[in-house]
Amino acid sequence: MGYKVAIVGATGNVGREMLNILAERQFPIDEIIALASRKSMGSEVSFGDKTLKTKDLDTFDFTGWDMALFAVGSEATAKYAPIAAKAGCLVIDNSSLYRYDPQIPLIVPEVNPDAIEGYKNKMIIANPNCSTAQMVVALKPLHDRAKIKRVVVSTYQSVSGSGKEGLDELWNQTKGMYVPGQEVAHKVFTKQIAFNVIPHIDVFLDDGSTKEEWKMVAETKKIIDKSIKVTATCVRVPVxxxxxxxxxxxxxxxxxxxxxxxxxxEAPGVMVIDKREDGGYVTPIECVGDYATFISRIRQDSTIDNGINLWCVSDNLRKGAALNAVQIAELYGRRILKKG
Incomplete structure (x- = not known):
């Protein structure tokens, strides 16, 4: 049995990655459609060995479709997700719009698969922030063994988290460093990103943290355990x-x-590469295109009671976004649609 699946925002980085992963994992599909805004209508995207032409999201009827994977911003999601849900099509949303709604499950399938039953509330399931998704995959099996009290995390987040514009800005600034007269001013980021790091992702909040940091706190509590204390510093890096x-x-x-x-x-979705030697750890460039969350540099922290340090790396366009959405779709198909 296959499903009827819509990809909303199919021309963006995450939408294209969703199509790639659905094909790679041979997700059971009877019919698939690529949806985008009117200005992108007719653009071509790849699905395995097929080429799909995008259709107009604004006029699309979701009736009869099993699930829609949304890879658009919160504004478009607020408009179109309720329409799809009302038509009986499950929405798996990659934006931040619904993550903190207590009636909408926030799911990482390796961590809290039983939360899938909450889809009934609004026919919407939220996908977590990319930085949260990879962290909770590592935290959950450890929390099950020895309850976690507190997490201190510092992130080193790639520019692809800011979309195609972020990728272009890093590329153009880097080229401009070597070609006099072709320097590129910052537009996407608040400061130059090439050969630099920026301790600022998303907007600042009243307490001095950024919204990205707040997301990691709130989402970890919702996905794993509300009693866990989390403090985060999120940094954009030229990767x-x-x-x-x-x-x-x-x-x-x-x-x-x-x-x-x-x-x-032994944890699902995790790959441990941890040798105490030169190169015995994983870096971002090595995780690109992979499904796993990689863990390295595991060691005791002697400065606190019961402390552990580790290094966590993952492809943010995959586990942090597209892959997690597809895994939710697989979970929904197995647990809900097949039972029905």
Missing amino acids: FVGHSEAINIEFEEFIDEDEVRDILR
Whole structure:
């Protein structure tokens, strides 16, 4: 049995990646349609060995379609997601619009698959922020073994998290450094991103944190356990694809670094590469195109009771966005549609 699937925002980075992953994972599809804004209507996108021409989202009727994977901003999602949901089509939304609605499940399938039952509330499921998704995949199996009290995380987030414009700005600024007269001023980012790091993602909040940092706090609590304390510093770095995170974890009870390593080796969606030698760890460029969340540099933190440090790397366009949405679609198909 196959499903009727719509990709909303099919011409963007995440929408294209959703199409790639659906084809790679041989998701059971009877019919697929690529939807985009009117200005992109007629653009071509790839789905396996097929080429799809995008159709107009504004006039599309979602009636009879099983699921729609949304890869558009919050404004467009606010307009079109309720229309799809009302037509009986499950919305899997990649924007931040619905993540904090208590009636809408926020799901990472390796972490909280049982939350899928909450789809009934509004026919909408939210996909978490890219930086949160990879972190909770690593945290959940450890939390199950030795309850986590507090997490301190510093992120090193690639420019692809800002879309195609962010990728272009890094590329053009980098080229401009070597060609006199072709320097490129910053537009997407608040300061020059080439050969620089910017400790600022999304807007500032009243307490001095940024919204990206707040997202990691709120989403980790919703996905895993509201009692976990999280503090984050989110930094944009001159990397095209792949987010990295340095994570410090304080547990309720002692857990040995070797046990942490063993637990994570068995955890779904996790790949441990942790050798204490030159190059015995994973960097962002090595994770591009991969499904896994990679964990390296696992070690005891002797400055606190029951502390562990680790390094976490993942392709943000995949696990942080498109892959997680497809995994939610797979989960929905297995648990809900097949039962029905």
